[in-house]
Amino acid sequence: MSDRGNAARLVMALKAGAVYFLAVFAAGFVLGVLRTLFVAPRIGVLAAVAVELPIVLAVAWWVSARLQRAPSPTLRDAGVMGGMAFVLLMLAEASLSIALFGRTFAGHLALYADADHQLGFAGQVAFALIPTVQVRHRRRKDLS
Secondary structure (H helix, E strand, O other): OOHHHHHHHHHHHHHHHHHHHHHHHHHHHHHHHHHHHHHHHHHOHHHHHHHHHHHHHHHHHHHHHHHOOOOOOOHHHHHHHHHHHHHHHHHHHHHHHHHHHOOOHHHHHHHHHOHHHHHHHHHHHHHHHHHHHHHHHHHHHHHO
16 A cells, blocks of 8 residues: 555544543443443442443444444454543543542542442443454454
């Protein structure tokens, strides 16, 4: 593939990552508000995150699959897409933590000492890996 073709694929993967982030972040934001206001007070914060996480990951799986329908993405494309989405997610989460809750960046990072934030971070890593997992799964399925 030419340099121009590689650059075009990279730009497409970065754009897909931005769309993936926006769609899943929007769904996660709504679910996070519902979790905080209605679920966590009844069952506790950690249990509420454990209830919310599979829903967010299911949304992420669906969105990622729709974004990767055509053209056939490579593992590199999927990695760039997931990596871009992860970086945007981490920036958005830190920005909201600082802007809405008045935390410092260090204060935001300190939240990851809590089990609920550790579980959430594990989910964020899974979110980043979903595009790559889907491409690998599709390739194995195509070979069998």
